[in-house]
Amino acid sequence: MPALLEGRGLTVRFGGLTALKSVDLAVGAGEVLSVIGPNGAGKTTLFNVITGRVRPTTGSVLLRGEAIERLAPFRIAQRGVVRTFQKTEVFGGLSLLDGVAAGALAHDDPDPGARAREALSTVGLQNKAELTALQLSYGDQRLLELAQALAAQPAVLLLDEPASGMNHQECTHIMRLIGELRARGLAIVLVEHNMHVVMNISDRVVVINYGEKIAEGRPEAVRADRRVIEAYLGVEQPAVDAGPR
């Protein structure tokens, strides 16, 4: 599958700290790529580099083969790389309809209202369009974030822990939505700690530890990788043998 979005040799240093160390990744249209790793591994930094919020020290980000790592965040979004955030970001004081229309307005959509309704309908919030974002439950706010991103007509969607804090039913809904978006041909990069979600919807998984890619492959292969188990998934400790009395 040809890559829609590629990161090549991405390295980010903050003073003496190396947040990312020569990370490569690629995702194609209609593919879900999950990025997993312990807290502080560099997953959100990777998203920040791809979306232009942080410039890589070395390396490049290519969208359809064109370098975008020096562009401003709004230009990258206009070209089709749109993200959600780890901490929910919504237009709190505005109605859902007005907030979701933001992405459509950014693309000079002739009918931002219709685009916003369509996005709200996709995530199942169409009946709450006149409420303000702050009137929604946490789970609905996460769905609203997804609707905001969809109205911006992304080709590549970066989802930062979309299932975080959600119950089982909400996680299932999110997984179904991500599946639908993949079927529409979106390239999806997912950062997620919920292994049930990751293992069930990912086409490929990239594992990062201390800013370095330590594994990449299909979910079942990654799950069995010894380095991944040691670094992230954990090793089952044998029961301590107290020995003969």
Add this chain to the structure above:
Amino acid sequence: MSDTGRQRLATAAVCVALFAVPLVVHDEYYLHLFIVSGVFVVAVLGLDLIVGYVGQLSLAHAAFFAIGAYTSALLFVRLQWTMWLGLPSAALFTGLVALALGSVILRTRGHRFIIITVVFAELMRLVATNWVDVTRGFMGLPGLQVPKLYLPGLGAINIASKERFYYVVLVAAVLAYFACRAIVRSSIGRKFVLIRENEPLAESLGISAFRYSMIAFVAGAALAGAAGSLYAHYVGFVSPDLFNFSYVTIMLIMVILGGKGTLLGPALGAVLFTFLPELLREASHWRMIIFATILIVATLFMPRGIIFPLVEHLVPRRWRVRNAGAA
């Protein structure tokens, strides 16, 4: 009657009332207050674009007002350009100054933005004070005049009297209001609000905060420049006093306590806070204490400003037009 019908009736009543002011108010002093409040309406509508819609606290607005006043005054004194040429030139020049300033400072946010606008205003005051060859320093530029108005079929009309100049200011205020309304109702205005509500999110969805903040900053400054020009020709004199910090303070009070992020609120705030200190003169030396108390109480307990809660309290619910917030 339908909401639209009531809205049209209310608009017509306001238009008649505004038109009738010089016919009803014969006291020169109160007419003067109406004219000054009209000038402030133009200026604070511009400030509202920046503070109320984009959410950037600019303290350079009085400086833009003064730059517009000086531009118009200098064009009159040096080139004998009347206010009809001076006013658009002042708006244009002030807009260009804002463009230059904004290209540097609109990349900053929060306290850094505020501090730089204060420094800019002070710098402009020093220029007006010390560039004596051009501005005459503290002596200012006197002798500015109100030009005649040429109307087809009516010839030259003298508009120097307060009764007639009131209509010039009224037209300017109405034009400024409708220009701002066109902006805030367009996709540009909707982007202003999105930037105010959550700038990082707006950027991540493809909206350039810098570009749209710049549009608000330049349009707001141009309106302040136009207001400055009107003021200069009305009072006939400009001096570095126009750069005083008290001007930007009162403009911010008009916007914030009027109801920032709406157009009607700051416009009514401009009228209210021009008249209030004067009406309180009856209270003699208690005047400023009462005024300050009103401001403190309003700031603490009326976060949406004074005008709209007052209207909601005084006007019966069934008479109020729906969607008043859009005003």
